[in-house]
């Protein structure tokens with residue numbers, strides 16, 4: 561045998577692989593129990609958008625053909641939705657794909673990317689894979705007005721002449737922390753035009769209107785702004801993998817050079833196009849999330865657990881003790897949550913908002929687990 565790891569590109573050698581939420585089937589195999597609920601990957605508990613599902617099923621009849629590599633129909637619909645031209649849109653195999661394209665296109669080992677402590681795990685993965693330097697800026701504290709959130713002032717200071725990208729998820733995963741419109745807009749305005757600011761709005765549809773910061777409307781003001789969105793969360797299409805970036809046409813043109821020609825498959829294109837018209841489903845997902853969030857917040861308050869106020873479809877809960885045994889006990893009761901020790905938060909669990917019934921079951925199980 562040969563040490564193939566030592567042959568890998570230097571950036572790749574140092575990577576720690578992404579740890580996904582535990583699949584339901586795996587827990588079934590391990591424990592031989594039924595009625596498992598997964599609150600680990602911020603998936604939509606209502607299932608897929610029915611319109612999206614129907615369109616995906618119809619598209620299966622033609623999977624002998626390559627998908628439309630230009631994504632014409634979906635881009636037309638997105639361009640109407642966002643008031644941008646199709647040339648400003650880059651489609652991805654999930655928004656994860658677009659994030660990786662940005663790193664591949666704009667970073668080299670001589671350049672760096674800036675992002676916050678506790679940021680989405682894909683940012684460091686994408687940046688390190690291309691061998692670029694990453695500048696992780698300490699997050700704000702629990703008692704700030706954006707607990708564990710992006711410290712925009714410190715991030716602004718971390719930007720130097722070799723910075724090409726800044727990644728900000730708003731709201732952030734795994735913390736749920738969110739930034740207010742004015743603060744974020746001022747930050748983007750303060751960044752030199754050579755530095756591309758990526759605002760990842762994967763959870764935007766879940767934010768109540770008064771707490772929703774939608775940066776997609778700022779594209780005309782900031783040529784260096786990229787906004788990413790996904791069909792994986794509120795639209796319920798995580799398994800099909802569709803996301804997109806909005807940017808100025810020049811940035812989109814750069815991404816298009818390295819994008820795989822058929823990076824989004826045809827059932828996914830069809831489903832996303834149809835799901836965009838499924839406002840009824842989107843509203844249902846929003847309301848269900850508000851209800852489930854209220855139940856989980858109430859559970860936390862009654863159990864004296866602090867949490868980061870969240871505008872997403874999950875809550876970061878601080879148990880102020882090693883959270884692994886709590887995770888394990890919840891698992892044995894058939895509830896999969898997400899440990900976040902790998903993010904540097906060993907005393908917290910990230911819990912996805914489920915249906916009302918699922919949140920009630922979590923409530924009673926958590927009480928039993930903590931009183932045991």
Ligand SMILES: *Cc1c(COP(=O)(O)O)cnc(C)c1O
Pocket residue numbers: 602653654655656657680729732733760762789790791792793798801802803
């Ligand atoms: C879930 C998530 C995404 C979406 O990823 P997809 O590849 O579109 O499924 C993007 N950013 C953040 C912060 C997320 O939590």
